[in-house]
Amino acid sequence: xxxxxxxxxxxxxxxxxxxxxxxxxxxxxxxxxxxxxxxxxxxxxxxxxxxxxxxxxxxxxxxxxxxxxxxxxxxxxxxxxxxxxxxxxxxxxxxxxxxxxxxxxxxxxxxxxxxxxxxxxxxxxxxxxxxxxxxxxxxxxxxxxxxxxxxxxxxxxxxxxxxxxxxxxxxxxxxxxxxxxxxxxxxxxxxxxxxxxxxxxxxxxxxxxxxxxxxxxxxxxxxxxxxxxxxxxxxxxxxxxxxxxxxxxxxxxxxxxxxxxxxxxxxxxxxxxxxxxxxxxxxxxxxxxxxxxxxxxxxxxxxxxxxxxxxxxxxxxxxxxxxxxxxxxxxxxxxxxxxxxxxxxxxxxxxxxxxxxxxxxxxxxxxxxxxxxxxxxxxxxxxxxxxxxxxxxxxxxxxxxxxxxxxxxxxxxxxxxxxxxxxxxxxxxxxxxxxxxxxxxxxxxxxxxxx
Numbered sequence: 057x058x059x060x061x062x063x064x065x066x067x068x069x070x071x072x073x074x075x076x077x078x079x080x081x082x083x084x085x086x087x088x089x090x091x092x093x094x095x096x097x098x099x100x101x102x103x104x105x106x107x108x109x110x111x112x113x114x115x116x117x118x119x120x121x122x123x124x125x126x127x128x129x130x131x132x133x134x135x136x137x138x139x140x141x142x143x144x145x146x147x148x149x150x151x152x153x154x155x156x157x158x159x160x161x162x163x164x165x166x167x168x169x170x171x172x173x174x175x176x177x178x179x180x181x182x183x184x185x186x187x188x189x190x191x192x193x194x195x196x197x198x199x200x201x202x203x204x205x206x207x208x209x210x211x212x213x214x215x216x217x218x219x220x221x222x223x224x225x226x227x228x229x230x231x232x233x234x235x236x237x238x239x240x241x242x243x244x245x246x247x248x249x250x251x252x253x254x255x256x257x258x259x260x261x262x263x264x265x266x267x268x269x270x271x272x273x274x275x276x277x278x279x280x281x282x283x284x285x286x287x288x289x290x291x292x293x294x295x296x297x298x299x300x301x302x303x304x305x306x307x308x309x310x311x312x313x314x315x316x317x318x319x320x321x322x323x324x325x326x327x328x329x330x331x332x333x334x335x336x337x338x339x340x341x342x343x344x345x346x347x348x349x350x351x352x353x354x355x356x357x358x359x360x361x362x363x364x365x366x367x368x369x370x371x372x373x374x375x376x377x378x379x380x381x382x383x384x385x386x387x388x389x390x391x392x393x394x395x396x397x398x399x400x401x402x403x404x405x406x407x408x409x410x411x412x413x414x415x416x417x418x419x420x421x422x423x424x425x426x427x428x429x430x431x432x433x434x435x436x437x438x439x440x441x442x443x444x445x446x447x448x449x450x451x452x453x454x455x456x457x458x459x460x461x462x463x464x465x466x467x468x469x470x471x472x473x474x475x476x477x478x479x480x481x482x483x484x485x486x487x488x489x490x491x492x493x494x495x496x497x498x499x500x501x502x503x504x505x506x507x
Contacts, residue, residue, distance in 0.1 A: 058134040058167065058361075059126045061118065062174075065108055065137065065144055072143060075103065079147065083336055097378050101153025105160075108137075108152065116154070123157075123165050134361060135160065138171045142312045145170060145321075148335060150368075150381040162369050162380065167361035172325060175390040180298065180329060182391075183251060184399035187228040187355060190250045190297070191215070194236025194257035194270045196278040211256060211344040218348035222355035226403020230351075232466065234439075235432035236271040238281065238289065245293035251395055252354070253290075253297045254347065259304030259319065259334070261311055266319035268304055276432060283322035290328065299330040299360060299394065301350070303343045308333030308384040320386050329389045330360055334382050342379035345371045359392040361385060430459055439467055 067075075082100060109115045122133045137149055150168065152160040161168045193208040212232060222228045231248065233240050236257055245253075258269040267280040290296055300323060302308075310318040317325070320333030332350075334343075349370035353363035364385050371380040437443040446463075448456040464476050477494070 058132050059122045059129070060134050060136065061112065061122050062136045062138055063108055063112060065110075065139060067107060067141075067144060071107060075147070078103075082148065097151055097159075097381075098153050100148065101151035101159060102155075104147060104149055105152050105154055108149075119154075120156075126165055132164075132362060133166045135166060135168045136171055137168070138174060140172050142310050142315065142317075145172070146310060146312050148381055150335070150384060151378075162365065162372055164365070164369075167365050169361050169364075169385045169387050169392070171387060172321065173388070176388055178389075180389055180391070182298070182393045182396040183249060183295070184396045185227050185401040186404045187252070187395045188231065188248065188250045189228065189252045189254060189351065190231045190233065190241075190244055190248070191254045192233040192236055192241050192244075192256070194255075194268075196236075196269060196271050197276040198278055199258070199269075208256065211340075211347065214344050214348045215351055218352040219355050222352070228351070228355040229404045231470075234435045234466075235276075237273045237432075238270055238279070238285070239273045240436070241270075242289050242292070245289055245297070247294065249295045250293075250297045252299045252301060254301045254303065256303040256343070256347070259302065259307045261306050261309060261316070261318075265311075265316050266307065266309075266322070268302070268307070268319065271432070283319050283326075287323065287326050287328075290323075296327075298328075298389075300328055300332075301347070302331065302333040303338070303347055305334055305337040308335045308386070320384070324386045324388055327388075330385070330387045330392065332360075332364065332383055332385050335384050336382055338382045339376060339379050341374075342371050342376045342382065345374055345376070346380075346383055354394045357397055358394075360387070360394055361392045363394075431462070435463055435466065438463065439470065 078100060082096075112118045114121075119133075126133045137144075139145055149170070150161045152168070154160060157163055157166075160166050191212070193211065195208050216223070216230065219228055219230065223230070231244065231250070233244055244250075255268065260267060260269075262280070265282060267282055268286070270279045270281045271277070272279040290300070302319060304319075306318075308318050308320040310316060310321060318333065320331045323331045338346075346367045350363050350367035353366040354360065358366065364383065368380045368383065434443065434446060438446050448459055450456055464478075468474055468476065
């Protein structure tokens with residue numbers, strides 16, 4: 057159990073006036089992805105630390121004493137910032153800096169989370185392993201391919217690379233939605249129990265409030281979704297997912313001038329136990345690294361708050377400036393355990409191949425680039441047997457083998473006992489006969505023909 061320190065900060069009028077221009081400049085640099093000097097970050101973090109100290113019973117002494125106690129017990133200090141005030145929650149508390157401890161939110165002895173109220177009294181018993189994660193990535197077709205398209209292929213590949221060991225041991229299972237539509241998300245939530253829902257897409261604060269950019273069911277173009285719509289799907293699920301990760305810009309950013317809550321705040325206050333959102337705009341690379349290391353940490357059994365620290369540290373070590381400060385963890389529960397590792401469970405064993413051999417062509421998983429529309433239109437119908445046969449045709453070099461290989465990789469992740477059989481020119485009769493015999497003798501799930 058962690059050592060708990062709850063802080064109720066309150067800002068004097070003078071402090072707010074002093075911070076306002078500094079925060080405006082700081083946040084403006086984030087929105088434009090401008091590199092910021094570490095000295096400025098330390099200065100801002102030290103100011104925030106000085107505001108936080110009065111919220112502790114004995115100031116810095118209680119902080120250092122809690123650290124010593126945690127070290128003696130082999131645990132961590134959990135700092136919980138509790139405030140309903142929008143102007144307090146709007147500050148970048150993830151920058152907390154102490155001359156001896158440096159940045160607290162990347163210090164291995166501390167975890168940090170935000171609350172809008174004290175933890176509710178309802179006790180939630182985490183579901184047992186394996187840890188089940190639903191990954192939903194939206195990249196609408198009307199986005200600018202040069203400026204706005206998300207690098208979802210690398211994000212997905214990096215995530216699986218980080219959890220490969222745990223995946224092989226059957227303690228974590230990642231379910232990748234074939235598109236970023238609400239219809240697919242609803243189907244998945246209603247058919248399966250998940251520990252974490254991971255949404256990777258664009259987000260922003262509009263004149264009407266916070267939104268996420270899903271893909272439209274019919275056109276694949278942008279469909280803006282409000283928190284209430286997502287909540288309705290969450291409530292209809294087979295079980296209400298206890299943790300939602302919003303890997304989208306500005307999802308933890310409220311509009312304090314117009315008193316409009318952030319996407320994250322709406323989810324938390326409407327009952328979602330744990331939410332990770334982004335305080336400001338987050339770089340694609342930073343979001344990818346954060347997700348990969350976060351899921352590696354939770355797959356190793358760490359609670360959500362400690363996994364966030366590990367992910368922050370990993371992003372920090374990648375030399376991505378202050379992007380490690382953008383993710384913000386909010387919770388309404390006392391326990392931040394992701395799954396109950398004490399209960400017996402049946403491992404969902406699988407493997408993550410790095411390469412498939414298609415005839416004489418070696419296809420690498422990392423080589424897949426940009427076939428989102430094809431996946432959305434064809435993959436699920438093919439994998440579910442609605443369209444059992446697919447023919448990809450075209451001139452040489454357009455990516456026929458690449459998309460067939462990607463379908464194979466995805467099918468292997470979803471069907472742990474499936475086998476892949478592939479043919480490619482030249483189609484030699486003896487070779488084809490041998491493969492077909494092997495296929496039928498092995499009760500093959502499907503046969504992939506690449507031409």
